[in-house]
Amino acid sequence: MAKASSPPRARKAAPPRRPRPPEADRQRGILAGLAAAYPHAHCALTHRNAWELLVATILSAQCTDARVNQVTPALFAEFPTPAAMARMEPEAVEPLIRSTGFYHNKAKSLVGAARKIVADYGGKVPDTMEALLTLPGVARKTANVVLGVWFHKATGVVVDTHVQRVSRRLELTREEDPKRIEADLMRQIPQEQWIDFSHRVIWHGRQICVARKPKCIDCAIEKFCFSADKTWWS
Numbered sequence: 001m002a003k004a005s006s007p008p009r010a011r012k013a014a015p016p017r018r019p020r021p022p023e024a025d026r027q028r029g030i031l032a033g034l035a036a037a038y039p040h041a042h043c044a045l046t047h048r049n050a051w052e053l054l055v056a057t058i059l060s061a062q063c064t065d066a067r068v069n070q071v072t073p074a075l076f077a078e079f080p081t082p083a084a085m086a087r088m089e090p091e092a093v094e095p096l097i098r099s100t101g102f103y104h105n106k107a108k109s110l111v112g113a114a115r116k117i118v119a120d121y122g123g124k125v126p127d128t129m130e131a132l133l134t135l136p137g138v139a140r141k142t143a144n145v146v147l148g149v150w151f152h153k154a155t156g157v158v159v160d161t162h163v164q165r166v167s168r169r170l171e172l173t174r175e176e177d178p179k180r181i182e183a184d185l186m187r188q189i190p191q192e193q194w195i196d197f198s199h200r201v202i203w204h205g206r207q208i209c210v211a212r213k214p215k216c217i218d219c220a221i222e223k224f225c226f227s228a229d230k231t232w233w234s
């Protein structure tokens with residue numbers, strides 16, 4: 001006997017959507033909301049000078065800031081300056097940074113950057129985007145961190161994994177490539193906010209707008225977000 005077919009399941013009702021504000025108002029709301037929610041957001045990498053910040057930022061690729069901060073005290077004690085590290089071979093650095101992952105490449109980048117700084121920049125970490133990008137292992141993200149956090153120069157927006165994800169959810173970009181995402185953000189955000197915006201979005205991405213199941217019910221900018229990933233609509 002043919003089995004009676006079960007009645008079709010009722011579809012889950014779509015969440016109510018509020019009218020979308022004009023884009024300029026929405027962007028202003030996002031910036032103001034982030035500023036209010038994270039007034040003290042700052043770089044979480046422990047450092048006392050530009051060299052230490054550069055080293056910590058290179059180590060932070062594919063690694064948590066907390067892990068980097070566990071490793072750097074011993075590393076900075078051993079290699080307090082670019083000159084101290086430039087004398088070493090990468091193999092001597094590897095054991096000290098092993099737990100940050102990709103330690104083989106990171107050690108090469110650190111020693112390569114130290115040698116370049118000594119050879120071309122008088123032993124001092126340079127303070128321009130152009131010069132920083134000549135250092136092995138340094139791309140725009142690392143250069144933006146060093147320039148923004150240490151030299152207080154807003155030359156771009158730091159685009160890490162959190163900034164990528166949150167900016168896309170907030171529809172500040174549709175791009176996947178970090179350079180294109182950065183260009184979109186630089187177009188829309190006033191330059192004087194570039195440095196703080198990066199810190200705030202990174203904090204927001206770590207605490208609330210996490211990769212899986214963002215905590216939208218606790219999000220300070222929820223009313224400006226129309227992401228398909230939302231878990232709660234007010």
Ligand code: SF4
Nearest residue numbers: 209214216219222225
């Ligand atoms: S509402 Fe949700 S998805 Fe949108 S920014 Fe906030 S936490 Fe992220």
